[in-house]
Amino acid sequence: MKKIISLEMIFKIHSKAFLLAFSLLLSLQMPLFAGSTPSHLLGDPLFLLSPVAQSLGGAAYSLKGAHDSILLNPASGAFASEYSVHGNFSSSARTLSASIFDSKSTALGAGFAYVRRNIEKDDASKVYTSGDSEQAYQGLNLSLFGKLQENFGVGLTVRYSARNKTGTPALDAQSWNGDFGAAFKLLPQLTIGAVYKNILGDNKNLETHVLAGGLNYDLLPEFTITAALEKYSPTSEAPLFGVPNESKITWAVGAQYSLKGNGLSLRAGLREAASWNTQLACAGLGYNKENLQIDYSIGSVLKGEKLTVHTFGLGMTF
Numbered sequence: 001m002k003k004i005i006s007l008e009m010i011f012k013i014h015s016k017a018f019l020l021a022f023s024l025l026l027s028l029q030m031p032l033f034a035g036s037t038p039s040h041l042l043g044d045p046l047f048l049l050s051p052v053a054q055s056l057g058g059a060a061y062s063l064k065g066a067h068d069s070i071l072l073n074p075a076s077g078a079f080a081s082e083y084s085v086h087g088n089f090s091s092s093a094r095t096l097s098a099s100i101f102d103s104k105s106t107a108l109g110a111g112f113a114y115v116r117r118n119i120e121k122d123d124a125s126k127v128y129t130s131g132d133s134e135q136a137y138q139g140l141n142l143s144l145f146g147k148l149q150e151n152f153g154v155g156l157t158v159r160y161s162a163r164n165k166t167g168t169p170a171l172d173a174q175s176w177n178g179d180f181g182a183a184f185k186l187l188p189q190l191t192i193g194a195v196y197k198n199i200l201g202d203n204k205n206l207e208t209h210v211l212a213g214g215l216n217y218d219l220l221p222e223f224t225i226t227a228a229l230e231k232y233s234p235t236s237e238a239p240l241f242g243v244p245n246e247s248k249i250t251w252a253v254g255a256q257y258s259l260k261g262n263g264l265s266l267r268a269g270l271r272e273a274a275s276w277n278t279q280l281a282c283a284g285l286g287y288n289k290e291n292l293q294i295d296y297s298i299g300s301v302l303k304g305e306k307l308t309v310h311t312f313g314l315g316m317t318f
Contacts, residue, residue, distance in 0.1 A: 043276070044273055044275075044276050045058075045071075046058040046271065046273070046280075046299075047090065047093040047095055047117070047299075047309060047311070048071060048095055048097060048115045048117065048139075049067075049068050049071055049072070049088075050065065050067045050068050050086060050088050050097075050295065050311075050313045051088065051284050051286075051295035051296055051297035051311045051312065051313040052065050052067075052068060052267070052284070052286065052295050052297070052313070053065065053068040053072065054269075054282060054284065054297040054299055054309075054311055055254070055267035055268065055269055055282050055283055055284025055285075055295075055297035055298075055299075056226050056252070056254025056255075056256065056267055056268075056269040056282065056284075057228075057252035057253065057254050057269030057270055057271035057280065057282045058072075058228060058230075058252045058269070058271055059214050059216075059226040059227050059228035059252040059253055059254040059269060059271075060072055060214070060216075060226060060228070060254075061073045061076065061181075061193040061194070061195060061212055061213055061214035061228050062076050062183055062191040062192055062193030062213075062214050062215050062216045062226070063076060063216050063226065064076050064077060064079045064080040065080075066080060066082060066084045066086060066099065066101030066103075066111065066315070067086040067088070067097070067099040067101065067113060067313075067315070069101070069111065069143070069145070069155075070099055070101065070111040070112070070113040070141050070143045070157060071113055071115070071141060071157075072195065072212075073155065073179075073181035073183065073193045073194070073195040073212075074111070074143035074144070074145045074155025074156060074157045074179065074181050074195075075145055075153045075154050075155035075181035075182045075183040075193060075195070076145075076153070076155070076181070076183045076191075076193050077101065077103055077109050077111060077143065077145045077153075077155060078103070078109060078145045078146055078147045078153025078154070078155060078183060079147075079153060079183065079185065079191065080101075080103045080109070081103055081104050082101065082102075082103060082104055082317050083101070083102045083103075083104045083105065083317065083318045084100075084101050084293075084315055084316060084317040084318065085098070085099065085100050085101075085315065085316050086098065086099045086101070086293075086313060086314070086315040086316075087099075087313065087314050087315075088311060088312065088313040088314075089311070089312050089313075090309060090310060090311040090312070091310070092308065092309045092310050093117070093309045093311065094117055094118040094119070095115065095116065095117045095118075095311075096115075096116045096117075097113060097114060097115040097116070098113070098114050099111060099112060099113035099114070100112050100113075103145070107146055107147075108144060108145070108146045109143075109144070109145045109146060110142070110143065110144050110145075111141075111142075111143040111145075112140075112141065112142050112143075113139075113140075113141040113143075114138070114139070114140055114141075115137075115138070115139045115141070116136060116137070116138045116139075117136070117137045117138075118135075118136055119135040119136065119137060119163075135163060135164065136163070136164060137161070137162070137163045138161070138162050138163075139159055139160070139161045139162075140159065140160045140161075141157050141158075141159045142157065142158050142159075143155055143156065143157040143158075144156055151184060151185040151186075152182070152183070152184050152185075153182070153183045153184075154180075154181065154182050154183075155180075155181045155182075155183075156178060156179070156180055156181075157178055157179040157180075157181075158176070158177075158178045159176070159177050159178060159179070160174070160175070160176055161173075161174070161175050161177065161207060162174045162175075175200075175207060176200065177198045177199070177200045177201075177207055178198075178199050178200060179195055179196065179197045179198070179199065180195065180196050180199055181193060181194065181195035181196075182194055182195075189217060189218035189219075190215065190216075190217045190218075191215065191216055192213065192214070192215045193213060193214055193215070194211075194212070194213035195210075195211075195212050195213065196209070196210075196211055197209070197210035197211075197212065198210060208232055208233055208234075209232070209233035210230060210231065210232050210233070211230075211231045211233070212228065212229060212230040212231070213228065213229060214226060214227055214228030214229065214252075215227055222257060222258045222259070222260060223255070223256070223257050223258075224255065224256045225253070225254070225255045226252075226253065226254040226255070226256075226269075227251075227252065227253045227254075228251065228252045228253075229249060229250070229251050230249065230250040230251070230252075230275070231249050231250075232250075232275055248274035248275050248277075249274055249275075250271070250272060250273050250274050250275045250276075251271075251272050251274075252269060252270065252271040252272070253269065253270055254267065254268065254269030254270075254282070255267070255268055255269070262289075263287050263288045263289035264285070264286070264287055265285070265286035265287075265288070266284075266285060267282075267283065267284040267285070267286065267297070268281075268282065268283045268284075269281075269282040269283070270282070271299075276304070277304055278301055278302075278303055278304025278305060279301070279302045279303040279304065280299045280300065280301055280302065281299070281300050281302050282297060282298070282299045282300075283297070283298055284296055284297035284298065291316055291317045291318065292315075292316060293313075293314070293315035293316070293317065294313070294314055294315075295312070295313035295314075295315075296310070296311070296312055296313070297309075297310070297311045297313075298310050298311075299311075
């Protein structure tokens with residue numbers, strides 16, 4: 001009788017191959033994905049998130065995912081109980097990020113995340129200068145969060161951001177800023193979250209105020225739906241760095257289905273990125289087994305610029 005190879009065995013083999021491929025991508029940063037073009041749309045903060053949040057269209061303001069809690073709504077981390085590290089990489093969006101998250105050691109949880117996006121000379125979100133040097137956006141984020149009550153959590157993120165190598169030193173930008181968020185578990189299966197981002201303002205147009213929120217609802221133990229709204233405030237002066245159309249509201253919906261027993265998750269999302277005058281269809285896969293988490297997402301533009309973004313993520317829980 002022939003031996004049947006189980007799905008779990010296949011994923012064990014592929015996870016080892018993925019670890020090797022991910023390490024090579026980080027070291028070489030090779031542009032593997034043909035057809036992806038520099039784009040104004042890449043300024044959407046969606047592409048700084050993990051593949052989990054990207055595949056849900058960014059509708060993750062109330063999910064307790066470690067990496068995305070730090071960048072979206074720190075309060076949602078109050079409902080998690082884990083110590084983990086995560087790394088994410090996208091050649092097509094030219095982004096790299098890493099995070100450490102701890103909501104297990106003490107009652108007050110903490111997380112740290114670093115994000116970087118390279119902005120090439122033909123990117124439409126680049127400030128127009130006579131030079132053609134590459135720009136880089138970098139952000140260092142430190143979050144603290146905890147529960148005020150069993151079903152109510154709050155969180156604060158302090159962030160240092162910089163955008164440099166513009167070719168004109170006077171246009172380089174650095175800023176200290178922060179986000180304040182809250183999350184409320186209305187029902188065991190329903191959580192809502194809201195956040196006020198960049199509470200200190202839009203220093204040198206590097207960032208602008210954002211009011212955002214969302215929910216996640218477990219229709220079944222293995223099936224979750226999510227939704228989100230984002231509203232950007234007008235900048236205090238003429239924008240230098242491709243700030244989006246703040247008069248429009250961005251919305252997103254997503255869903256995740258977890259297959260029992262094998263650690264596989266399927267995700268999909270739709271994002272009406274009205275602030276960037278476009279719409280994206282998103283999808284992704286996740287594999288979580290024995291403290292190892294591997295994620296992949298793909299986002300494709302349905303309306304607006306032709307663009308496809310692939311993102312890989314790797315995490316370990318301790």
